[in-house]
């Protein structure tokens with residue numbers, strides 16, 4: 425079986441791969457967070473995932489706050 | 490779905506909303522600064538970091554949705570036996586064709602980055618989960634709006650919905666008109682799920698049949714309306730031509746064909762993102778549709794009037810400046826003349 429190369433979007437393909445690692449880690453953090461909340465008996469907060477995503481991804485905009 | 494998988498999918502969905510919202514708007518604003526200068530657009534926008542991030546997230550959030558530890562494919566795989574057991578076999582308005590020759594363009598590409606596509610028995614559940622509640626991700630009104638637009642001033646008794654998937658478009662047409670609706674698709678999984686979920690009130694009025702939209706095997710001149718939603722861009726040029734001819738064959742004189750699909754927008758950023766979406770979402774034939782001479786193809790098939798209009802999937806969707814990334818929804822409408830001599 426041949427393994428197809430993934431598409432590349434950044435000038436340095438190493439960054440494409442590293443972004444995948446960063447996002448996998450971020451997903452783990454979010455899942456763990458949801459688990460902790462459930463263990464604490466807290467109700468899921470509406471908008472929590474969006475707030476998390478904004479906090480995580482805002483730096484890619486390249487703008488000052 | 491386990492709570493972990495649910496949380497993971499929520500995370501991917503929220504990142505997608507950031508991608509379609511703030512990240513898109515950043516790219517839009519940057520593109521605005523060199524809208525009149527193609528060279529600057531090529532280096533600063535198409536070749537710039539914001540576009541690289543936009544492209545990366547489009548590609549990889551979709552990958553994350555379907556694949557990996559909590560992707561929809563492995564997650565639903567764990568429920569395979571239960572899901573498959575819930576699907577009806579033939580009968581009760583459902584006709585399958587296990588011997589149907591499935592075209593290579595359908596079997597050989599993981600369209601939408603859905604591993605294995607829609608051939609697998611439980612793939613319809615994956616597809617449904619991926620599209621979200623009600624409609625295409627975040628666009629719950631889309632199907633009803635399209636059906637209402639098409640049926641206004643065009644009453645139809647018999648409707649065929651080509652590429653009906655798991656039934657959302659077919660059901661929208663059946664709800665909007667007191668008509669008999671036939672849904673056609675290549676995917677047995679989708680058709681079985683569609684039949685299983687058909688609302689009680691529509692039973693007897695909606696039938697699902699496994700067939701190729703370009704060669705349905707249905708009786709000639711047996712429909713007043715041939716419609717499709719998000720089908721054309723999944724077909725290569727020769728299949729598109731065949732489908733247009735097949736629609737003409739299926740329609741009664743005076744009948745209408747109405748497709749809802751995607752055509753490239755006029756602006757530079759819109760075109761860049763259209764071509765990019767095609768590559769990143771594994772939809773290689775989107776470009777075939779974009780390059781097809783619709784006017785000539787419909788004329789060759791014997792159609793008279795052809796209209797191509799932008800479609801608002803929700804109120805305000807076409808307002809400028811765009812507040813979020815969107816697919817360039819387009820309605821393609823054509824009519825079959827009452828007689829070959831009467832092209833009006």
Ligand SMILES: C[S@@+](CC[C@H](N)C(=O)[O-])C[C@H]1O[C@@H](n2cnc3c(N)ncnc32)[C@H](O)[C@@H]1O
Nearest residue numbers: 652653654657658674675676701702718719723
């Ligand atoms: C993006 S889905 C849209 C489904 C549905 N119309 C909706 O709006 O929810 C496209 C569908 O077209 C089907 N399809 C693709 N090529 C086809 C063909 N040649 N004949 C019949 N169905 C086809 C696919 O199996 C898939 O279910």
